[in-house]
Amino acid sequence: MSVLVWVEHDNASVKDATLAAVTAAGKLGEVVALVAGQGAQGAADAAAKIAGVSKVLLADDAAYGHALAENVAPLIAELMSGYDAFVAPATTTGKNIAPRVAALLDVMQVSEVLSVESADTFTRPIYAGNAIATVKSSDAKKVLTIRGTAFDKAAAEGGSASVETISGKGDTGLSSFVGAEIAKSERPELTSAKIIVSGGRALGSGEQFHALIDPLADKLGAAVGASRAAVDAGYAPNDYQVGQTGKIVAPEVYIAVGISGAIQHLAGMKDSKVIIAINKDEDAPIFQVADVGLVGDLFKIVPELTEKL
Amino acid sequence: MKVLVPVKRVLDYNVKPRVKADGTGVDLANVKMSMNPFDEIAVEEAIRLKEKGVATEIVVVSIGEQKAQETLRTALAMGADRAILIVSEDKVEPLGVAKLLAKVAEAEQPGLVILGKQAIDDDNNQTGQMLGALLGWGQGTFASKVEVAGDSVDVTREVDGGLETVKLKTPAIVTTDLRLNEPRYASLPNIMKAKSKPLEQKTPADYGVDVTPRLTTVKVEEPAKRQAGVKVADVDELVGKLKTLGVVA
Known part of the structure; x- marks a missing residue:
């Protein structure tokens, strides 16, 4: 099984949430990491070093700079013809993009996966974690978001994957980034x-x-x-x-x-x-x-x- | 513009969910059911857009059992204009719901579809994004502010590090986060008035949508319980504990 993993990044480095997603994806099969961004070579190089990543795909385009779901989801859906599963960390970015990918593929997503029981069976929290459901997917391809706290982080160093540059359709013209107020803090995330x-x-x-x-x-x-x-x-x-x-x-x-x-x-x-x-x-x-x-x-x-x- | 607001009937957020002994799900017999809180925020936002003169008509839609009529009546009492119930006694997954909503949107031609970001029963957080994909519309998820201007809408989104604003071409999808607004309570006269507002009944078959589930629930269990630990008497003892645990040197 080959798995495409969404890399959460700031164009220069890879965010920690990605590392847990790589671990989860590794339980399903061979992990290929997708870095979609703008001026994201740094992030792609960092992703290539993650232990367990066999290849990095870099889609570098202004349209992917702010990870707008409208632009990124079609790119992923198109790539998915070559993969059996798409895995994203359950961050606000992952949650924004993954269901859009799932619908384009006509797949019912499994959200906030806590464990991978087998290639098609997963556990996930329902009712705010007051119950844990084990679900089995009958879709040919899987689309999953991963709860980061439920999986060990893959080692950020140690891998030596190759980076392949790819391109997609770019801007769909449906949405644009206006601005962000991201809290700056010296404290850990x-x-x-x-x-x-x-x-x-x-x-x-x-x-x-x-x-x-x-x-x-x-x-x-x-x-x-x-x-x-x-x-x-x-x-x-x-x-x-x-x-x-x-x-x-x-x-x-x-x-x-x-x-x-x-x-x-x-x-x-x-x-x-x-x-x-x-x-x-x-x-x-x-x-x-x-x-x-x-x-x-x-x-x-x-x-x-x-x-x- | 017309605004479409999907709403879901769920276990009331104040009720503690109990897992059924046979492990097939959460017990929903004889417990209080209410409108999903994020959907209430969606209805409220639509009403505010109407009060501002931006929205002209608010159509609420629910997919579920007959009892979901109550949820739709609540939305009508808050201020929605008319309701559509797509009756399905079986559970419909977000993908099926999104397909049905896409058909409703094609028929109703709304300028905005405002949805709750997730339902507090299955916690999927998928339907709005899926609907965006199926319709080929932009999506402003986890919204804390919605501003319609001409043929676009600016949506401020609650993201992990703070806030992000995107501009979407309308028609568009918005999913609500908690801080978008505080939903109103329906007044008694409005509850009475809601009883005579139109509520149309449909079935998934009317829309030609196959809503067969793709996921099978193998089992539902209680999560592992934490054991209560010890109480300490004062700060010195607490510092001692922190040292034992290796939190501080």
Whole structure:
């Protein structure tokens, strides 16, 4: 079986989410990586070094610069005549593109795959992870998005695949990129961070959120996350959101500060290796999943913890 | 322009899903069902576009069992103008739903189709993108802002690193994210009025669409449960734990 993998990249380097997708794809067959971008030679060279990648296809065109689904999906659908499966990481880019590819191929996609059971059988979460479904696909070709936290990352170095330049139809004229506001941060990215410090609604305000959570995160070299309640209250931007409607994370250590542990939040972080909860309500559901819990006033505890670390 | 809004009847988001003992799925007998929350946001956005004078008519459509009429009536009570129910007692997958919606869109000729980004039961996040592919229209997924100007629409999207804005030629597809708006509650007079709004019934066969599922559910299980751990008394003990766990030196 040959598998085409969508490489998530910033034209210069490959994003971590790709590495888990390569691992998942490797369970199905031979992995060929597709780098679609503009001035993306750097990303293609990086993809060629990923262990387990046998070949890199580079489609370099202004039309692919911002990974617009309208332009990229036809390129992939056309390439798919030579492949048995298309695999993309379940990032916002992957989720945007993969179903468009699936429909062009008349294939029912399997979303957020957690495990590859066989060539046609996969597990995936439903109901915000409250249930796990095992599904078998009868389509001749498979289209999958992969939950990054469910697969080990392939080694970013060690491979030596060749890079082949390809071209597609380019701009479909349906859409254009206007602009982006991408948060710049010195901190690690949420979905790939080893440690995450997350704040909830109990922080009370945006000022207090940053005054308490940021120093603790920086002391630990951690990424900063937030519950949906904290995001809805405007304490933290939406790209901090961890949960069913935000990002799914599984770091080594997840520190939940003032987060009660609503189902939708737990769905986004319950696969973390170690969960630490700080909350004033000893009956908060977060303590049912926490490995270490501390009941008390976060406004006293967090500064003291930051100080003592 | 006309706006088409597909809606889905799902287990209410406040109800904890229970996996059936025989492993065939989640128990939906005698539990509260509601409109998928992302679809409520889609209906609300369409109504706001109508209030701004951008949209002229809002058509809501649902594919599902007869009881999905209730969901359509809710949308009509919020402010949609008329409804189409494509009756299927069997589950229709996103690909089948997208094919049916493509037929509805061909008949209705909307300027925008606004959908929820995903349904909170199957969490597929596919239908809008698939519909975009089938119709050959642009797609603004995970929208937090929608601005129609002339024959194009600017959609601000919630992406992993922040926000991204794309311009789409209309007709186009928009899928909603949480922060797009806060849906209104239907007032009692509007709930009464909704009862007399038109609701047309169709079947997949009327559209000549084969909705045979491509995926078979082998089994559905509860996820592995986490065990609650220990509580510590104070910060010093917590720091001690963090050291044992190797989080800090």
